[in-house]
Amino acid sequence: MTIWVNEQIDPSGILYSCIASCSEDHAKDCHESFESNLTETQKQAGWVATMRTVNSWDEVPASALKLN
Numbered sequence: 001m002t003i004w005v006n007e008q009i010d011p012s013g014i015l016y017s018c019i020a021s022c023s024e025d026h027a028k029d030c031h032e033s034f035e036s037n038l039t040e041t042q043k044q045a046g047w048v049a050t051m052r053t054v055n056s057w058d059e060v061p062a063s064a065l066k067l068n
Helices: 026-038 040-043
Strands: 003-008 015-021 049-056 065-067
Touching: 003 026, 015 026, 026 049
Parallel strands: 015 065
Antiparallel strands: 003 015, 003 049
């Protein structure tokens, strides 16, 4: 099973928000939203929005909103 994990990470590497989904379409929409919600100031400071895949719910951060 492929699970898409979207994360917003602050400049110090702390996970700010995380949403995980089995739907690639939902994951892409979420990633676009995470990217567009970062201001230019945040981006310059080192905030990042990432999207990655994992194979198990055990690999998803515990704080994630999990969407099936």
